[in-house]
Amino acid sequence: MKTRPTVALTIRTSAGIFVAHYSDQGLAALNFPSRSTTKTKATRPTGSSIRSWHALTTRAVKAIVAGKVPGELPPLDVSSGTEFQQRVWEELLWIPCGETRSYGEIARSIRKPKSVRAVGGACGANPIPLLIPCHRVLAANRKIGGFSGGLDWKKRLLQREGVTVEE
DNA sequence: ATCGTCATATGAA
């Protein structure tokens, strides 16, 4: 996994300022609001493709934060992940808004029914939360599981989509 | 309902 040059652009939402990182392949990472990353103002000359990608990202993020369907997504640069992780992430993309799956179900749908824990690991390694909806993956008993951006975020996003989870 | 234990895949150190 090599680090390609990226451009960081911010997205202002009612929930805070997200930071999107773009490579020449597309959206490479999306960070939750946090104080430590708010100092990214290094906006270099951005190509027209990146600007149009950012427009799509911005719209999608705002929609998801509001619990609505994201609409068209920008190209996602998942080259930082292993083959297995990319397989999992792609699968997450098919989970419709308002529905959930379990880690085990994801494992089965990629024909690796025994790699349930590895699926959890892949979710945790997901560089683009929200757009790759890892928050819609719960444990088998419908419990919350974990979330890289903080469990409060996961709960909030699910509530917005009308999903209730066990506490 | 909760807890301990084991099976098992993947990835990072």
Add this chain to the structure above:
DNA sequence: TTCATATGACGAT
């Protein structure tokens, strides 16, 4: 190779 997991199934309590 060893260690840690955002799991799951099962049995004991």
